[in-house]
Amino acid sequence: MSEQGGDPVVWRVHPSLMGRAGVLWTLVVLSVGGAWLAWLVGPTETRAVHAAVATGIIAALSLIWWLVLLRPRVELRDEVVVIVNPLATHRVRREDIVAVTDGLYGAEFHRKDGFKIHAVALGDATAGIRGGRLVEVRKALAL
Structure with a gap:
């Protein structure tokens, strides 16, 4: 950006x-x-x-x-992270995200209030590149 x-x-x-x-x-x-x-x-x-x-x-x-x-994607905008999953779209303020971890079906975005949001677009375990993409997301979010 x-x-x-x-x-x-x-x-x-x-x-x-x-x-x-x-x-x-x-x-x-x-x-x-x-x-x-x-x-x-x-x-x-x-x-x-x-x-x-x-x-x-x-x-x-x-x-x-x-x-x-x-359809699935993760968009990092200036103030908001938009997580589009197959059946739902989540908009989370960047300052509300405290961590991004590896989950069963993709990345998990941990929020300040304790809730987690799964990002299916980052769930490429079979492609063997999941870790690299998580590092990119963490770096972009400065986590």
């Missing part, structure tokens, strides 16, 4: 996880396309049902992908 209150610092789900999910999503989309192509070549009721089920699967997978991978 700049001294004049510039752009916020933003952390999202690690790109390696996004890439893996993108490959899976692409394979599912291709299978849906194949199901509809098979129905176009030989329109039968069974193929239509298969294509409709495949379309429902891609819709559900897209929603899950958006909720779990695209």
Whole structure:
């Protein structure tokens, strides 16, 4: 962030996880396309049902992908930290944060009043980079 209150610092789900999910999503989309192509070549009721089920699967997978991978983020603004999780958004004043620790499903932001807020966007245990990102967040918050 700049001294004049510039752009916020933003952390999202690690790109390696996004890439893996993108490959899976692409394979599912291709299978849906194949199901509809098979129905176009030989329109039968069974193929239509298969294509409709495949379309429902891609819709559900897209929603899950958006909720779990695209939506979560942590934004460090001048006076506020915005933590966007799959189903909730938290805004915490920077001075209310006393510690940032490693949690089961991501980083835990400890507040002065004793409550904790989990940040799913910093929960990249499988990518092997969780510790480095926590150090970056602590450094940005001066903890």
